[in-house]
Amino acid sequence: MKNEEDIPNDREINRKRKNSQDFQIPRRFSGREEEDNDILTLSLSFCNPTPPIRRSSPVQPPPQPQLPSQVLLSQLQPPLQLSPSHPLYVPTLAPLLPPACTAAAAGVGDRAGAGPSRPLRVRRNPTQAPREGKSDTVPAPFPWATTHRATVHSLTYLLSKQIFAVSGEVQCKRCERQYEIQFDLRQKFAEVGSFIAKNKGTMHDRAPSVWMTPVLPTCKFCEQENSVKAILSEKKKAINWLFLLLGQMLGCCTLEQLKYFCKHTKNHRTGAKDRVLYLTYLGLCKQLDPSGPFDR
Template structure:
């Protein structure tokens, strides 16, 4: 009796295991019949070629896959992967990434108008449509704005009376009044000579609030006021001076006179009125007395 038989008798339950080990040592290796794992095919989701081309097996090599896909793309449409694909993690060379533009505030986008640098120089020039000369309204007036003839010229032309229109504040009658040139101007000259030192470049109250003449018709006292022209260029300046009624003018009228006679026209009315009185007296008789 051999040793193997003794083993079988002693260990009958291991007979099948023994036969299996014997067969596995003498038989060739068993190859599994299960099919090999399928190779993964790269097929982008949105490619512009046909379904038949997509069903073909593609080599796992990335370079071969790229050449195949590019060759199958239509020639009219340039091939490009979707930007979300893993192969397009970086932007292609034909799509450069522009830097973020700097933030621009809305204030810089609004164009601001430029200031007129020649405003100060143009203010001295006569506005468009207004010439330097004006029509002569009275025989004692000149063709310049706010300028009157001198006393010598008027006396040589035998102009002794200066007339102007007035209106009564009570009866509202309007008529023409005449003032003697020499006597009225002499009164103003004497008043300035006596009170100029105490005026301090300000018009006194008798000039600011003049005593008006009496009405010729109703005989009302302090009731006749001068009729001022609508246009400043037609104001009867000499008549207002001789009647000492320049205080009836508004501040705009007085500034107009000072503007066209090169006088300082800023300040209160009493200052501008003082300059108007002295300016008209200097036009009539250029004496040192009428200097500022």
């Protein structure tokens, strides 16, 4: 049995214990509420991201009124051309054409795909045939000439026909007398042939100055040196080519006359006069002696 004095003490102790328990329970709840508030704040921070910042678009200037000429130019501008490899390229549908037109269009397309289209140009052939109305053959103007234009007989043929000299008309530049002179066929051709064989390697396909400005014969009337010039026919088909070769006076011909010779003997006839003159000398020597050293 407890004493009566101990009973108030026990009550006091029980009261203190009860007060302490009541004080601890709200603290526990308040701690839990703080944790719940922290979790709620963290979840809200993830769920509500910061709204994006809107950038103000630049203010577009009002469209300017177009003049009638500008409207016309804009209408005339060609559409944008895209290469076939471009991802936005859309092939155009070709219209239905007959078979002949389709083949022609395919040929044009192949040329256009290779590069920019260019107008077709006919190639000039240096060895083209005579024009329409002109024949390859003409009456032989001299006994040593053939019926082909700008062509002479071979040396063997001429000697077999007892042709040992070649004559031609000349005129003195001083006294203007005209007369005929002759050149020994074998002797003069030997001089020209030996000169070519000796100097061909240093000519470089160009006529030397002694051919470009030939030394002319002396006039038998006024005895003026370097004054007798060959008379050239106005008709190119009647030019005495062998006489000019033996006298080494082919340089007196014009460039047009030399080109005529190269044209009808299937030689290249473009270039300066020294080149065309060189080809004329070699061509005539080749006609006289096909086996000689007169190839280009």
